[in-house]
Amino acid sequence: MRIAALVPALLVAAAAAASAHHSYTAEFDLDKPVKLTGTLTRLEWTNPHIWLYLDVKDETGKVTNWGFSASPPGMLTRRGITRNSLKMGEVLTISGHRAKDGSNNASGNVVTFADGRDALIGQEQAVNPTEPGVKK
Amino acid sequence: MRNCFAIALVLSAPVLAQPGIPRLPNGKPNFTGVWAGPAFTHNVGPGDTDTPRVTNFDRAKMAPFRPGAEVKFRQAPTGDVRHDDPTAVCLPDGHPREVLAPYATQFTQTPDTVVILYEYMHFFRVIPIDKPHPPDVDLTYMGDAIAKWDEDTLVIDTIGLREWPLSASNGWHSDALHTIERLKYTDATTVSYNITIDDPKIFTKPWSQEFQMKLHPTWKLLEQVCEENNRCEAGKCSPR
Numbered sequence: 001m002r003i004a005a006l007v008p009a010l011l012v013a014a015a016a017a018a019s020a021h022h023s024y025t026a027e028f029d030l031d032k033p034v035k036l037t038g039t040l041t042r043l044e045w046t047n048p049h050i051w052l053y054l055d056v057k058d059e060t061g062k063v064t065n066w067g068f069s070a071s072p073p074g075m076l077t078r079r080g081i082t083r084n085s086l087k088m089g090e091v092l093t094i095s096g097h098r099a100k101d102g103s104n105n106a107s108g109n110v111v112t113f114a115d116g117r118d119a120l121i122g123q124e125q126a127v128n129p130t131e132p133g134v135k136k
Numbered sequence: 137m138r139n140c141f142a143i144a145l146v147l148s149a150p151v152l153a154q155p156g157i158p159r160l161p162n163g164k165p166n167f168t169g170v171w172a173g174p175a176f177t178h179n180v181g182p183g184d185t186d187t188p189r190v191t192n193f194d195r196a197k198m199a200p201f202r203p204g205a206e207v208k209f210r211q212a213p214t215g216d217v218r219h220d221d222p223t224a225v226c227l228p229d230g231h232p233r234e235v236l237a238p239y240a241t242q243f244t245q246t247p248d249t250v251v252i253l254y255e256y257m258h259f260f261r262v263i264p265i266d267k268p269h270p271p272d273v274d275l276t277y278m279g280d281a282i283a284k285w286d287e288d289t290l291v292i293d294t295i296g297l298r299e300w301p302l303s304a305s306n307g308w309h310s311d312a313l314h315t316i317e318r319l320k321y322t323d324a325t326t327v328s329y330n331i332t333i334d335d336p337k338i339f340t341k342p343w344s345q346e347f348q349m350k351l352h353p354t355w356k357l358l359e360q361v362c363e364e365n366n367r368c369e370a371g372k373c374s375p376r
Contacts, residue, residue, distance in 0.1 A: 022224030046365035
């Protein structure tokens with residue numbers, strides 16, 4: 001089963017997954033899941049989380065740049081994802097939750113590449129929750 | 137009579153050293169190396185990969201709370217992120233939460249010292265073997281740790297921990313927390329890691345949880361600078 005197929009239901013079920021670095025729910029709104037497709041314009045391979053930026057075009061043709069906060073470089077490297085796995089100009093779909101401050105930023109939990117491959121780049125607990133309802 | 141003699145021989149024989157595990161020249165097990173600790177799902181195989189995963193203590197293993205202590209354990213949010221979510225602003229996670237961080241850990245060992253280097257936030261513990269705790273220990277995030285050998289098991293005893301979150305999601309321990317970690321090889325690349333949580337201000341009795349560590353010869357510790365790009369600190373994202 002593709003990870004992306006699991007995402008919509010399970011992300012909601014992950015009531016308050018904790019991240020390695022901060023409380024997930026302190027920064028991202030579980031009531032505002034996002035799944036956006038766009039072109040990768042920038043990658044910050046940094047701690048405590050990497051950031052990916054996509055130019056996302058809406059139905060009117062307006063382009064908005066969105067930022068997605070994913071796992072730190074160490075965690076991704078040990079899952080087999082390196083900075084070279086993400087190519088500038090590539091079309092990606094990223095699922096996550098919108099930033100609580102309402103800005104065009106979100107968590108990035110699962111990325112789907114143009115060829116249909118999925119990769120976990122964020123919260124494993126958000127995709128496979130083991131402690132639903134846990135309040136950090 | 138002959139049988140009794142044989143039984144006596146067996147009972148008096150020294151415990152056989154565990155074969156096939158790394159050892160120092162003094163014969164003690166040698167934990168030197170880079171490890172995937174408790175916060176990894178251990179599927180070491182082709183490609184030498186494990187999956188890092190934020191890990192917490194199992195609530196079912198915890199002892200009952202002392203009367204009135206559950207409130208201290210489940211400290212209500214105050215609105216101050218330094219209290220409510222300290223690592224979000226890059227404050228230390230401390231011991232034992234650091235052990236459960238999904239980052240690599242490196243051990244370096246000599247006959248009289250074990251040094252543990254944690255990738256997450258660059259913390260470390262320098263642990264003397266067969267030395268007592270100092271008489272007057274300051275309360276710190278990582279505490280004061282000493283070690284001793286119980287046959288082939290390394291036993292690490294830690295006190296002097298300031299009141300702080302026990303793990304990412306479990307609640308708070310008190311300043312009376314005392315942990316006992318027991319590390320023992322189960323094969324040449326696997327260590328059983330058992331930690332006892334003894335917090336007499338919170339729990340009615342000590343409780344323990346068993347984890348596993350896997351040696352990763354191809355890994356090295358990576359840089360992890362929490363302050364580097366903490367863009368959405370406390371829920372407010374900085375401009376790009």
